Amino acid sequence: MEIDTAQRERLLLDTMVELADTLVAEFDVVAMxxxxxxxxxxxxxxxxxxxxxxxxxxxxxxxxxxxxxAWLTEVLQAQNHDGPLLDSYRSGEPVSTPDLEAACSRWPTxxxxxxxxxxxxxxAFPLHLRHALLGALGLFGTExxxxxxxxxxWAKALxxxxxxxxxxxxxDQERDSLPACISTAMQNRTIVEQAQGMLxxxxxxxxxxxxxxxxxxxxxxxxxxxxxxxTIVTGGLALPQPASTAESAxxx
Amino acid sequence: MEGPEHVRLGAVIDRYAFHAxxxxxLGETLCATCVDVLGVQGAAVMLLAPGGTHRTLGTSDExxxxxEELQHTLGEGPCLDAYRHHAPVLVADLAAPDSAxxxxxxxxxxxxxxxxxxxxxxxxxxxxxxxALNLYARAAGQLSxxxxxxxxxxxxxxxxxxxxxxxxxxDLVGELADIGTHQxxxxxxTGMVAAQLGLPMADALGRLRAHAYATSRSISEVAAxxxxxxxxxxx
Numbered sequence: 001m002e003i004d005t006a007q008r009e010r011l012l013l014d015t016m017v018e019l020a021d022t023l024v025a026e027f028d029v030v031a032m033x034x035x036x037x038x039x040x041x042x043x044x045x046x047x048x049x050x051x052x053x054x055x056x057x058x059x060x061x062x063x064x065x066x067x068x069x070a071w072l073t074e075v076l077q078a079q080n081h082d083g084p085l086l087d088s089y090r091s092g093e094p095v096s097t098p099d100l101e102a103a104c105s106r107w108p109t110x111x112x113x114x115x116x117x118x119x120x121x122x123x124a125f126p127l128h129l130r131h132a133l134l135g136a137l138g139l140f141g142t143e144x145x146x147x148x149x150x151x152x153x154w155a156k157a158l159x160x161x162x163x164x165x166x167x168x169x170x171x172d173q174e175r176d177s178l179p180a181c182i183s184t185a186m187q188n189r190t191i192v193e194q195a196q197g198m199l200x201x202x203x204x205x206x207x208x209x210x211x212x213x214x215x216x217x218x219x220x221x222x223x224x225x226x227x228x229x230x231t232i233v234t235g236g237l238a239l240p241q242p243a244s245t246a247e248s249a250x251x252x
Numbered sequence: 253m254e255g256p257e258h259v260r261l262g263a264v265i266d267r268y269a270f271h272a273x274x275x276x277x278l279g280e281t282l283c284a285t286c287v288d289v290l291g292v293q294g295a296a297v298m299l300l301a302p303g304g305t306h307r308t309l310g311t312s313d314e315x316x317x318x319x320e321e322l323q324h325t326l327g328e329g330p331c332l333d334a335y336r337h338h339a340p341v342l343v344a345d346l347a348a349p350d351s352a353x354x355x356x357x358x359x360x361x362x363x364x365x366x367x368x369x370x371x372x373x374x375x376x377x378x379x380x381x382x383x384a385l386n387l388y389a390r391a392a393g394q395l396s397x398x399x400x401x402x403x404x405x406x407x408x409x410x411x412x413x414x415x416x417x418x419x420x421x422x423d424l425v426g427e428l429a430d431i432g433t434h435q436x437x438x439x440x441x442t443g444m445v446a447a448q449l450g451l452p453m454a455d456a457l458g459r460l461r462a463h464a465y466a467t468s469r470s471i472s473e474v475a476a477x478x479x480x481x482x483x484x485x486x487x
Contacts, residue, residue: 057408070437073437190439197442197479198444199447233443
């Protein structure tokens with residue numbers, strides 16, 4: 001999974017451009033945050049990354065996971081009790097812990113869950129716009145270390161661009177306000193999760209593979225992730241059996 | 253759930269609990285809660301099914317009753333559009349020309365009935381759609397940002413109240429306080445149950461809830477078991 005410096009710089013730039021590209025017809029907040037978390041794992045060699053947004057009730061809702069395995073979902077959902085993403089969301093500031101073992105008393109719900117999952121360090125960056133607090137991005141590392149100064153700046157820049165994209169998209173939707181736009185994004189994420197469960201059952205794959213199938217189909221057919229998911233849950237699309245996708249090793 | 257951010261949902265649930273203590277059907281209680289929280293003149297809850305059948309679960313007053321009846325007979329209106337398009341339909345001024353051209357039959361009759369502004373919000377959990385929440389104000393005017401946020405909270409609350417009651421919940425207030433947690437796993441499990449039993453999403457979520465009530469566990473515990481394939485619901 002290690003990439004060299006030149007590849008990495010290229011990937012950083014590509015990621016910036018893709019995150020900011022809200023004008024394409026298939027722009028989708030869910031897919032944009034999915035890209036943000038998956039690229040973060042590649043760029044910063046992490047155990048996992050996740051993004052949460054605050055819903056209309058004030059709960060932090062899981063919007064994207066670099067992997068759809070249960071440990072990451074649980075670690076992100078724990079932020080409704082305590083954790084670095086919650087702190088970062090509330091304060092609007094980055095929160096970083098190089099050694100999670102030392103932070104057990106600070107986050108009594110989050111820390112044991114994360115440590116059990118093999119996470120040793122964590123950095124969280126706010127997703128926000130001036131005074132509007134939207135959510136947070138969490139980067140989970142396997143080593144007791146923190147991001148280098150440069151990496152932390154890059155990660156913050158990616159989180160900022162993602163935040164601006166959400167706001168820009170809300171403006172592009174004209175009469176829709178930011179809360180309405182986020183509410184729609186959450187419904188879309190819900191549809192993707194329902195589709196994941198459905199595919200996992202129908203094709204006997206795990207939830208992570210199910211998500212990959214949906215994503216690959218959307219990319220291959222130039223469709224929005226949430227549109228593909230909606231077609232699946234309403235019974236209008238049966239994806240091909242996963243045998244063919246297992247061979248295509250190229251992970252973008 | 254602790255934490256200062258959950259104030260909005262908590263406040264809405266408190267108002268619901270207040271109205272639930274009075275005599276009245278679920279529909280009446282939900283409508284009274286919406287009118288109370290939002291400060292609009294009226295609310296109605298419309299249940300719809302993909303086949304086109306629909307019924308009104310509750311209305312808060314005679315104007316709203318008339319508006320529901322119009323949408324029912326004419327087959328058009330903002331509430332129906334909110335359901336069909338999965339998105340809120342906000343008509344700040346019903347007398348403006350574009351609402352007359354959007355709903356040719358409905359608009360003049362709704363104005364006659366006494367509505368100046370109409371707001372329709374879909375009642376849904378992802379792809380599981382159950383109906384729409386309809387709100388009216390006598391005077392034209394947009395919902396404030398705060399009202400809009402509250403209306404989204406209320407639409408969610410109404411959706412979950414209906415689904416929970418259909419599944420046989422007895423502690424509705426306790427159920428509602430839990431709607432923000434463990435959503436990812438509940439949604440994924442809902443998708444799995446829908447595939448296992450060949451059900452629409454809203455019904456699959458109902459089955460998941462009913463199983464939780466029957467076994468005295470939380471829906472998130474049941475969802476975790478379904479996801480890890482330790483539990484399979486039987487038809």
